[in-house]
Amino acid sequence: GENVEQHPSTLSVQEGDSAVIKCTYSDSASNYFPWYKQELGKRPQLIIDIRSNVGEKKDQRIAVTLNKTAKHFSLHITETQPEDSAVYFCAARDSNYQLIWGAGTKLIIKP
Amino acid sequence: EAGVAQSPRYKIIEKRQSVAFWCNPISGHATLYWYQQILGQGPKLLIQFQNNGVVDDSQLPKDRFSAERLKGVDSTLKIQPAKLEDSAVYLCASSLGHLSTDTQYFGPGTRLTVL
Numbered sequence: 199g200e201n202v203e204q205h206p207s208t209l210s211v212q213e214g215d216s217a218v219i220k221c222t223y224s225d226s227a228s229n230y231f232p233w234y235k236q237e238l239g240k241r242p243q244l245i246i247d248i249r250s251n252v253g254e255k256k257d258q259r260i261a262v263t264l265n266k267t268a269k270h271f272s273l274h275i276t277e278t279q280p281e282d283s284a285v286y287f288c289a290a291r292d293s294n295y296q297l298i299w300g301a302g303t304k305l306i307i308k309p
Numbered sequence: 310e311a312g313v314a315q316s317p318r319y320k321i322i323e324k325r326q327s328v329a330f331w332c333n334p335i336s337g338h339a340t341l342y343w344y345q346q347i348l349g350q351g352p353k354l355l356i357q358f359q360n361n362g363v364v365d366d367s368q369l370p371k372d373r374f375s376a377e378r379l380k381g382v383d384s385t386l387k388i389q390p391a392k393l394e395d396s397a398v399y400l401c402a403s404s405l406g407h408l409s410t411d412t413q414y415f416g417p418g419t420r421l422t423v424l
Contacts, residue, residue: 204351232412241400241415242352287351296365297413299351 200225200292204300212308217278219303221288222270230291231271233262236302237284245286246273275305283307311335313416315401321422327389330419334382334403340364341378342413343386344400352400358384388421396423 201224211217221231232247248255248262248271255262259278264271271290275282288300314333322328334341339360344352355374357364360381369376373392378384388395398418404411 241417243415244412247412289351294365296354296357299353302349302351 199294200228200290200296200298202288202290202298202300204288204303206303207301208304208306210306210308211278213280214277217273217275217282217305219273219286219288219305220270221272221290221300222268223290223298224269225290225292226266226269227293228290231262231264232289232297233273234287234289235284236287242287278305278307280307280309313401313403313414315399315416315419317419318417319420319422321424322391323424324393325390327387328391328421329388330386330399330401330421332384332386332401332416334384334401335414338403338405338414339381340404340406340411341384342402342404343376343384344402346398346400346418348397355386391421391423393423396421 204221209217229250233245234242235245236242246257246260246262248264253264259276261274285302285304287302289297292298316331320328341358343355345355346352355369356366356376358378361378374388376386398420400418401416402413404413
């Protein structure tokens with residue numbers, strides 16, 4: 199079955215700098231990769247997703263890149279702000295059509 | 310548009326007791342999911358419903374967990390009897406269709422503490 203690994207588990211960046219979170223997956227048939235943001239004590243919310251027919255997708259300060267050959271995808275946040283502090287989860291849809299989630303990255307934005 | 314509703318928000322029980330959680334998905338959403346999220350981990354799918362039928366319950370510990378979605382709308386998840394390791398947040402999510410490319414919208418979760 200699909201296995202999703204996410205790194206780093208914790209990331210601390212200075213406000214205004216960029217943050218990059220990386221995920222790898224094992225099922226080469228996976229074709230959908232969403233990213234969720236979960237603030238402390240709140241529900242996960244979708245922030246961006248990418249399908250396997252594109253290599254990059256942007257939405258304002260957030261971008262996701264996908265390398266199908268290497269089976270990894272990354273979340274990029276530019277010009278980080280305090281409200282970006284949260285836990286970010288990547289996920290991949292496996293060949294059984296289920297979302298398999300990464301373990302999460304705690305992003306800390308230092309003022 | 311109303312979001313996914315869950316109740317209760319918090320529950321504390323002793324081991325071997327029973328507990329039930331309720332979820333009301335977004336109106337019109339055919340697919341409903343129950344996830345277990347243990348502290349410091351990502352959500353783990355327990356069961357997925359398409360309307361009132363089960364699509365996937367491969368990770369549901371069926372000796373103690375059960376779930377139903379009567380009439381294809383609201384759903385309940387039950388644990389009987391509870392164990393210490395069941396302490397987690399139980400998240401309900403819904404999506405418009407059955408494709409997992411459909412965005413899943415999460416409810417606020419029920420935080421269960423088993424003593």
